[in-house]
Amino acid sequence: MxxxxxxxxxxxxxxxxxxxxxxxxxxxxxxMHMTFFWGSDAQILFSGWPGTSTGMYVLALIVVFVLAFTSEFVSNCRLLKPGSDNHVTAGLVQTLLHALRVGLAYLVMLAIMSFNGGVFLAAVSGHLLGFLLFGSQVFNKSSADVPAKTSDHLPPPMSC
Structure with a gap:
């Protein structure tokens, strides 16, 4: 070469x-940018989107925020009750939730690969608020009232 x-x-x-x-x-x-940059002239997830309009850029940031927030919700939702009798249905629900969570996480990752600082902050903020509401102990009942966490999703809970 x-x-x-x-x-x-x-x-x-x-x-x-x-x-x-x-x-x-x-x-x-x-x-494509290979370092973080600030500004509304970025391509996020799709060619030509959001374009040069500031309003569309703000909409793109909201979409990235919602994707990250939804990823945290799916990671921490409890659709299955412990001791479910139908293991096939429970396994299918677990599999679908896992696929949804991974798909959302990959979309957020691809959006961050635009190297736009606003997109990065929107993604981190979405994960932050989603974890605060659904995964942390801030809004949960006391640990005695909350049933033990089952392995209905990955990753395992953090023990801090």
Whole structure:
């Protein structure tokens, strides 16, 4: 493979005045950010979304927040009662909840890979509020009133 020196790389990439990088072969295609940046001009999850509109960027942040919040809810919800007689149904519900939780977590991860600071803060805030409401002891009854946690989902609860 040919060793690329600075002169060769300079011929392939041109700095634009807006800070974006373009290649000589694809002059209209922006390169993806590889460091955190602040601003509403980002691509989150889908090509061209949210676009350049500030309102759509705020909507994208809300969507990422809701995805992270819902992931925490699914991680801590109790749809199965301990001692359920129908193990097949219980296993299917566990499997579906696990798939939903993992899918939501991957969507949040992909959104964070936009390297936008606002998206990162929205994701962390969604996880924070979701865990506070559903996973922490803040809004739960005393530990004597709460039944022992079963393994109806992963990850196991943190013991702090």
């Amino acid at each position: 040919e060793n690329m020196n600075d002169d060769h790389m300079h011929g392939m990439m041109n700095n634009k005045s807006d800070g974006g990088l373009t290649t000589a072969m694809h002059p209209h295609k922006m390169m």
